[in-house]
Amino acid sequence: MQIQRRGDTHHDWTLYEGQSRVGIEWYFRDATALGVHAMLYELAPGASEGEHRHLSGAVDSCSAESSDEMYIVTRGEIVFSGDGEERVLAAGDAAYAPAGMRHGVRNASAEPAELVLVFGPSRREAAA
Numbered sequence: 080m081q082i083q084r085r086g087d088t089h090h091d092w093t094l095y096e097g098q099s100r101v102g103i104e105w106y107f108r109d110a111t112a113l114g115v116h117a118m119l120y121e122l123a124p125g126a127s128e129g130e131h132r133h134l135s136g137a138v139d140s141c142s143a144e145s146s147d148e149m150y151i152v153t154r155g156e157i158v159f160s161g162d163g164e165e166r167v168l169a170a171g172d173a174a175y176a177p178a179g180m181r182h183g184v185r186n187a188s189a190e191p192a193e194l195v196l197v198f199g200p201s202r203r204e205a206a207a
Contacts, residue, residue, distance in 0.1 A: 081110060085119075091143075099126035099153040114200030120184070122157060122192045129162060129187030133198075143179035148198040155192030157184045177201065 091100040095173055100141055102121030120128070135145040148158060151173045159166050159174040161182040176182040178201035186192045 081107065081124050083107060089132035089192060098181055101128055113199075114199055118196040118198075120194045120196055122155075122184070122186035122194070124186055124189050124191065126181045127136075130181050132179055132181045137179070146198045147201045148176045148182070148196060150174045150176075151183060151197070153193045153195055153196045155186065155190050156188050157192045157194060158187050159184050172187045 085104060088105055090103050090105075093100050102123075103118075104119040104121075106117045106119070109118065122128075133137065133144070133148070134138055134140045150157075150168070151191040152168045152170050154170055156167055156169040157167050159182070161174065161176055162180050166174065167187075174182075174184075184194070
């Protein structure tokens, strides 16, 4: 059995030229064999992840492999941007970014926000 407590792997990183640092807890980063990864993001007011995409072989991809991502808001609200559109998401809302979609999140509110990020290989690419 493996247990990871909140704070065990906490890092504050600036991601993809975003504004301010994002608090990140990456759960079982080197231990999981699930095929997906899970992270907890903490965004202070004004913090952002910065727009990016995950697409194998693309010059502007932030990763070598294609991956789909799902963002689930657990506290506060964030603005999710995807392919030039923006939507406000509140606690309990979720957004999905398939491989290749330019996307990012930012906290435009005056309160802290928290979200769970789940990402893994694109099923579309695996099926091809």
